[in-house]
Amino acid sequence: MRIHSFMSKGFAGDCITVEADLRKGFPGFDIVGLPDGAIRESKERVRSAMRNCGFRIPRERVLINLAPAGMHKTGSHLDLAIALAIIITQKMAEGIFPVLEAIPIMVVGELGLDGSVISVQNVQGALVAAQARGCKLCVIPDQGISTGEYAVACVRTLSAAVAKVQEYLRSQDVEYGKVVETPHCEMLDNAPFALVEGLSGVRKALEIAAVGGHQLLLFGPPGVGKTLAASCLPQVLAPPDLTMQLEISRCRSVLGESDDLVGSRPFRLLSQTCSREDFPREAALCHGGLMIVDEIASLGKGILNWLRETHDQKKVRLRIDRTLSEFPADFQIVATMNACPCGQLGFEDGRCSCTPVAISRYWNRLGAGLLDRFDIRFPVDPIGGNPLEALDFDVDVAYDRQRKRYATIFPGIRRNADLMFRADARSGFIPDSMVGLVKDITRGSLGYRGILSVCTMARTIADLQDREEVTEQQVAYAIDLRRYGSHDFYWRSS
Ligand SMILES: [Zn+2]
Numbered sequence: 001m002r003i004h005s006f007m008s009k010g011f012a013g014d015c016i017t018v019e020a021d022l023r024k025g026f027p028g029f030d031i032v033g034l035p036d037g038a039i040r041e042s043k044e045r046v047r048s049a050m051r052n053c054g055f056r057i058p059r060e061r062v063l064i065n066l067a068p069a070g071m072h073k074t075g076s077h078l079d080l081a082i083a084l085a086i087i088i089t090q091k092m093a094e095g096i097f098p099v100l101e102a103i104p105i106m107v108v109g110e111l112g113l114d115g116s117v118i119s120v121q122n123v124q125g126a127l128v129a130a131q132a133r134g135c136k137l138c139v140i141p142d143q144g145i146s147t148g149e150y151a152v153a154c155v156r157t158l159s160a161a162v163a164k165v166q167e168y169l170r171s172q173d174v175e176y177g178k179v180v181e182t183p184h185c186e187m188l189d190n191a192p193f194a195l196v197e198g199l200s201g202v203r204k205a206l207e208i209a210a211v212g213g214h215q216l217l218l219f220g221p222p223g224v225g226k227t228l229a230a231s232c233l234p235q236v237l238a239p240p241d242l243t244m245q246l247e248i249s250r251c252r253s254v255l256g257e258s259d260d261l262v263g264s265r266p267f268r269l270l271s272q273t274c275s276r277e278d279f280p281r282e283a284a285l286c287h288g289g290l291m292i293v294d295e296i297a298s299l300g301k302g303i304l305n306w307l308r309e310t311h312d313q314k315k316v317r318l319r320i321d322r323t324l325s326e327f328p329a330d331f332q333i334v335a336t337m338n339a340c341p342c343g344q345l346g347f348e349d350g351r352c353s354c355t356p357v358a359i360s361r362y363w364n365r366l367g368a369g370l371l372d373r374f375d376i377r378f379p380v381d382p383i384g385g386n387p388l389e390a391l392d393f394d395v396d397v398a399y400d401r402q403r404k405r406y407a408t409i410f411p412g413i414r415r416n417a418d419l420m421f422r423a424d425a426r427s428g429f430i431p432d433s434m435v436g437l438v439k440d441i442t443r444g445s446l447g448y449r450g451i452l453s454v455c456t457m458a459r460t461i462a463d464l465q466d467r468e469e470v471t472e473q474q475v476a477y478a479i480d481l482r483r484y485g486s487h488d489f490y491w492r493s494s
Helices: 037-052 079-093 123-133 158-170 191-196 202-212 226-230 242-254 279-285 301-313 356-364 368-373 395-406 416-421 423-429 432-442 448-464 472-482
Strands: 002-009 012-023 028-032 061-067 102-107 137-141 152-155 216-219 267-269 290-293 315-320 323-328 332-337 376-379
Touching: 002 079, 002 123, 012 079, 012 123, 028 037, 037 079, 061 079, 079 102, 079 137, 079 158, 102 123, 102 158, 123 137, 123 242, 137 158, 152 158, 191 202, 202 216, 202 376, 202 395, 202 416, 202 448, 216 226, 226 332, 242 279, 242 323, 279 301, 279 315, 279 323, 301 315, 301 368, 368 448, 376 472, 395 448, 416 423, 416 448, 432 448, 432 472, 448 472
Parallel strands: 002 102, 028 061, 102 137, 137 152, 216 332, 216 376, 267 290, 290 332
Antiparallel strands: 002 012, 012 061, 315 323
8 A cells, every 4th residue: 555755855845655565474663765864763663652642553564655756865854654654544444444455645754653743844846846746635733834736734643644545545535624725915004104194205116016026226315214114115015925935934934034925925034144155044034025135336346146046046045964956046135225425415504515426336336237237226215206105006916917818828927017027028028119108208328237137127017007008108117217327326406
């Protein structure tokens, strides 16, 4: 009799088939299929757990085969599956369970000697593997995961696991804790947003960035609320879909943060002292969410390079258990900086005495490549008067429009900014006429990336205004959002 289990390997992992065979002869317990020490020891845990939960220890010779045979098996993920395979085979022989060659279930979990089921890393990976294998039921430790388009049974004891399998065999269409995706999050209109409400246009800029997934750079004098504004962004972000929730949770689980399923997007502040060794981990933990980079112009060249590279590649390599494993690292960047070296540029009273050359040099610290990736460079202005303020936006409508536009044809695309990386999808949604319009207005001052960035932002602004057609007006707004940093540093002349 065979069931499935899972062995975690970094972010990824392998599906393992656990096969139990009971045959007459001297009582014994063998595990074959290249098990490591931890798995060989599982014999003792399985035996104790079975005894302490009142199951009979087989008087027959027990043979457990772990397939594929050529792969080394490590860790304690397989305990529960081994115990279940034995108990199910016994019950089949006793005529309690129907005799089946294989049962399409995924079982992961470590066993305590008392029969308790102990949580393991990367259960999310097992759920994904289960889906790929067409498993009808997942039996996993009770560690806050009660989700899935899969039937998931969270158990705390071996007895409970056996009961779930029995229930499944009796009526195969039972639904176990089938939970739907987290509903669309309510926009929080309260405190933090209220604090930046006085900053002209900031809320609109945050909405454009959040809805379309565009990279955002907030600049202005110290103390005007740039960091506060950046930290308001998570409130406007739609919650991740189920696939993304599993990916986010998987990164957190494998990196030892938490084994629970995460229903919201991570947002993390990049430390100024982040080292080359720490950066990939930070990036993986930001997957699906936001990386907030405070005072970006004061960061070292190395860290700025890693940021740019990782953001382009959307993945990192990390050493887990002495092997390199690839993790997804698809995050959105929100950065803040002063507008000039002395920091005073932006106040109307002319306190700033920096020369244009010094200001230009200051902005150049980011490097042209990284600056180019910021679609929105938004002045957080203590005085006000931003033209965005006058626009009427509906965030929920805009999320809906994008979902409907991409979900069926291009499921990998979630937000307009994803079009930047998907040449196959672009032609349909960014017509040549739009590209031509941007070129005309900017008179060739933008590179290809800049043009695409403007087009995707114009699309987002149109979505926020609930309009299908992108007009010259939205394109003009988008160009305006991108204009600072390369030639134009003086959004308010002093
Ligand atoms: Zn200055």
